[in-house]
Amino acid sequence: MGSTLDLIYSPMDVQKIRKDFPILSREVNGRPLVYFDNAATSQTPLQVIDVITDYYKNYNANIHRGVHALSQEATDAYEAARQKIQKHFNAAHPFEIIFTSGTTHSINIVSNGYAQSLQKGDELIVSALEHHSNIVPWQMLCEKTGAILKVIPMNQQGVLLMEEYEKLLSDKTKLVFVNHVSNALGTVNPIKAIIEKAHAVGAQVLIDGAQASPHIRADVQALDVDYYVTSAHKLCGPTGIGMLYGKESALKRLPPYQGGGEMIAEVTFEKTTYADLPHKFEAGTPNIAGGIAFGAALDYINNIGMDQIAAYEEELLQYGTAALEKIPGLKIYGTAPQKTAVISFNVEGIHPYDIGSILDKLGIAVRTGHHCAQPIMDYYQIPGTVRASFSFYNTFEEIDSMIVALKKALEMLQ
């Protein structure tokens, strides 16, 4: 049944794509691996692994300051990757792309930058759907500055209440930070409207794109967003590398977060002047191979095509949702009309952790727990969920395997 669907609807050759990912053919606990934890991290294709190997084999050198050939080659490749990222997200300039260690680091650069300019009583707005990484840095900022954190509530479907958001906005609002897609529920948030409304009161907006990037190509100029952040490992790149996009005007105002080499123009013991963008935010030797591989990962997914990926993942989502809904007592959390291929669920009377443990023994990798989004679990009054998150290299047959395994688990646990 699954394979027929595959043939009829999908213009993507999934079996060919799967050959790019050696890890997908391994076994776990003596069974073929079914990897459905893509929202936590995606797998890495050979094309990206080869770029990392090639760097260390052939042109490993420190960048931006060497006079020798290797340093020049490494610098060129690193800067070429920055331009690929710029093009992918349609930033106006390459220097608006800051390489970071990942989304969390990117958010902390911005939140620390605001520590000097915020005043007591200023307001920040966050959404009820955030990952802890887009909550805690701002709470720390509020503690430092006396600013107040306000929360956009959501409804049972996991959709943000826009009318409540509008009520929270005022001339006191300085910054709004919302994720593009919720990691726990898969909800796609109406970020264009969120940004417009924030700008209307003079507030800036940071969008956490970690969960959206593998599925939706954000056009930062069309969105008119002030900051957009993501991690390469969510979109087939390596861990430890990510980006902070900032509008030129926003990044120029933002003070640097870390001091060190590379980020300076001149240093004397009396005074140091900072380097221009992007170097002002890139103190120290960066993750050079990671940056180059980030560019290669974007090449890889753009070769397949983001539209193709989104369409195929939507089929997986529909297929998986329909199959899971047939299981008695199963409840899906997050039923927004716009969502990515993430299904968070529980089965009545059974702890998500028990289900996850048995599925693992049967070779199915899912995530269980609060998914670093405890406020969402508190809203639904549940300890956590089982979360299956699909990627373009997953198949309908794998969803069938998960359903068989889930039935087996329920038989044991009920």
Add this chain to the structure above:
Amino acid sequence: MESISAAQEEIVDEFAMFDDWMQRYEYMIELGKSLPLIDPQYKTDDYIIKGCQSKVWVHADLEKDKLVFTADSDAIITKGIIAILIRVFSHQHPDAILEADTSFIDQIGLKEHLSPTRANGLVSMIKQLKMYAIAFKTQLN
């Protein structure tokens, strides 16, 4: 009551009978169902064990000079794990609990077959049982 080491050997033998980990899980779930349940009045944050993804409550009482444990968890596999520990450590003298070696856990391969968070929880559970033994030991002296 048999000694701690005899109870441990018995469990090691039982686990050795199973061919694969699915069977061992099924057995743990069964053990979980036989767990001596904690009185609901103790199912509060004061009796909760930290370090588990699921909630675990443990209570200890002294019967003459022996410690008797009761427990509960919201996850059934976790209940099975705590049931194994209680079978070994309940109705024992605090000194025996404190001296007990817990290598039987490695022998049955429990740790390596648990997810890292659950293995951490297992360590926290053993620590908590031994903490009770310390507390009651002072009471006995």
